Amino acid sequence: QNQSSIDKTWYHGKPPSDAGNKCAMPGGSAGQFECDGCTVDSVVNSYAGPWCYCKTPATGHNNTQYCIPPMEVPEQLNLQVADATSVVASFVTRGKTYEKEREACSAMFGQTEESMQLVPGISHHYKHLSKGEGMSYTLHFIKLAGLEPGKNYVYKVKSHASEWSPVYTFRGIDLTLPKFAIYGDMGHTKHGPMGNLEEECTSGKIDFIVHMGDHAYDLGGANDKRGDAYMNVFSRVLASCPWIPIIGNHEVNDGDHYQRYLNMTWGQTLVETKSTAVSALGDFLTKATLFGPGFHAAVPSKTSRYFSVDLGAIHIVGLDLNRLDDGQLSWLEEDLKKVNRETTPWILVSSHFPLFHPSVAENMGASNDFYSGDGHEKYATSGHDFVPVECDALGKCKETVGEALLRNQQALLPVLEKFGVDIYDAGHVHDYAATWPICRIGSVSGICKDEHSKPIKNYKNPKGTVHIVEGNGGVPGVLGVNDLKPCAPKEPDWCRVHGHGGNHGIISILSPEILKYEHVENPTGKVTDVMTIIQNRHGPFI
DSSP: OOHHHHHHTSTTSSOOTTOTTOOBOOTTSTTTTOOTTSOOOOGGGTTTSOEEEEEOTTTOOEEEEEOOOOSSOOEEEEEEEEETTEEEEEEEEEESOOOTTTOOEEEEEESSSTTOEEEEOEEEEOHHHHHHHTSEEEEEEEEEOOOOTTOEEEEEEEESSSOOOOOEEEEOOOSSSOEEEEEOOBOSOTTSSHHHHHHHHHHTSOSEEEEOSOBSSOTTHHHHHHHHHHHHHHHHHHTTSOEEEOOOHHHHSSTTGGGGGSSOOTTOOGGGOOOOOOSHHHHHHHHGGGGSHHHHSSSOOSSSSSEEEEETTEEEEEOOTTSOOHHHHHHHHHHHHTOOTTTOOEEEEEOSSOSOOHHHHTTTTBBHHHHHSSGGGTTOSSBOOOOBOOBOTTSOBOOBHHHHHHHHHHHHHHHHHHTTOOEEEEOSSBSEEEEOOEEEETTEEEEOBOTTSOBOOSOBSOSSBEEEEEOOSBOTTOOSOOEEEEOOTTSOTTEEEEEESSEEEEEEEEETTEEEEEEEETTTOOEEEEEEEEOSSOSOOO
16 A cells, blocks of 8 residues: 555554554544444454555555454453442453463552552453354453542553553542443444543543443454454553443344343353353453442342442443333332432433434334334434334234334333433434423323423423433444534424534533533534533432
8 A cells, every 4th residue: 555545544644653564443444434234344444453554475566454363462451330449350362272270360450550469350261252263262350349439540451371461540430429421322433432532531521431332333243353343442441441331232133132141140150151242342241240230239130231330429220222121120110219319319321222312203103123223224324214114914013113112111201200310311313312301291201391381491400300312422434523403393392402423421420419411522522512400309200
C-alpha cells in the first residue's frame, strides 16, 4: 500500500510516530463498510482484529492482512463491577498447550506499585474456541476487593505461562455521589464513544460504564474473532474504567443464546459450565459475572440475564426483555422491595428494549419479529426501521410491536410505580429520546398531570418514572452527524426531545435529592441536552 492510503486509515490522518511495523487497528477506517445485521469482513475496517501492511514475497506487491494473535500474552483486559467495593479483572491468553493442573492466574494489586500484593484468580479453558483456533484459549478472572471510594489502585495480571501485563490504574467508585456513562448499541466504529469514555474516566467525570446491550456487532462474526477484536479495542478503556454489561437482542441471537448467562456462582468450577459461546465477550459475559452483581445483591438473581447492584446512592437494575418471564418479575419485585431509600435514594432500571419511544409509538402495528430481531437494523445507522406485520391467508397475524410493548408495559409499569423508580434507561432504537415523567391512569399511560389535569412538563418531584433511550453508542456505519430537536406535535405528549447520531449519556448523582443526566455527542464531545431531576420524596408514586 502507498503511504497516503495507509494514512487515511488512521483517525488523525497518520499513524502514531512509534507505530513501526506493529499490528494496528486504525481508527479512521474502523467500521467502514459495516452494517448491523450483516457481515462485511474487510481487513481495513478491523472487523476481525488488528492488521498489518505486508509485502507478498511472490509478487513484491504490498497488501494487508490480519495479524496472528500472540501466544501467552494477556489481552482483552477489562474490569467488571461486582459490588460497591469489588471489581473483577478479566483477561484472555492463547497458548500452545493446556495443562489443567497448572492453569491458573493471578494479579498484583495495591494502592501503589510498591505495596502490591499477590491475588489468586481462576481460569477457564475455553474448549470450543480452542478447538477452532487450534490452540489453547483461556479466560482468567481475578477479584480485586476491599476498594475504598475515590482511592486510586494499581494492578497487573498474568496467567501461569505468561509474563506480567503492564501496570494499570483505576479508582474505587464514589459511593456518595456516583457518576457513570450509559448507552446501548456499540461496535468499534469511528464515531463510537470509546475515546470520550477514556477521557471522562481519566478526568473523574465518570466512575464506571453501563452498556445496555448489543455489544460488538456481532460477537460471533468473522469466525468468532469479532468479539476478540471488540474487546481488545475496548480494553484501552475497560482496563481502567469498570463496566456493567447488560444483555441485548444481538447477544441472544448470536452464539449460544442464554446458556452463557446461566448457572453461575462465586467459586463454581468454570470447567463445568456448558457455554458454547464462540467469542471472548460472549464467554466474558458468562464467566466474569461469576463474581458479579447477580450473586452479590441483597436479592441475588443468580444469573447475569438480570441482576442489580447498589453503588452508594444509586441502585442499578439490569433486565432482560428478550424474555420477561415470571421468575424475572418476581425477582425484580423482591429486589426493589429491599432497597433502602434512606441510604440509596435513587433507582435506575435498565434493559436493552425501551418501554417508551416516539418512533415505536408511531409503528405499533409493525412486525415485532422484525423489530426485536437483528435484521431490522441492517441499514438503521440512526433511528429504526419497521416493516408490516405478517398475516396468513386466514388473516391471522403475528405479534405486532404494539402487542409486545403493551405486554412489557403491563408487567413492568406497576412495579416501577410501586417502588418509585426514578429512571428507566434503554437502547435498541438507534437514537436518543427522553420523556417527561410518565404516569398510569388506570390501564392507560401518559404524561403525568397536576390536580387540574394539566400536563406536568418539569422534573421537580416527579410523580412518575422518566424514560430515556440512549440507543446509539456507535452502531455500525453511524455517521458523524448529530441532531436534537424538541418532540414534534405529532409525537406523543410525553415525548420531550428526540435526536439522532452517535451519543452516550452521563448520569451524575449531585445529592440525595438531585440527579443530572447529560446527553453527549460522540463526534464532538458536546453536551447537547441536560435534565436535572429534583426528588425530595423518594418512594412509591402511588
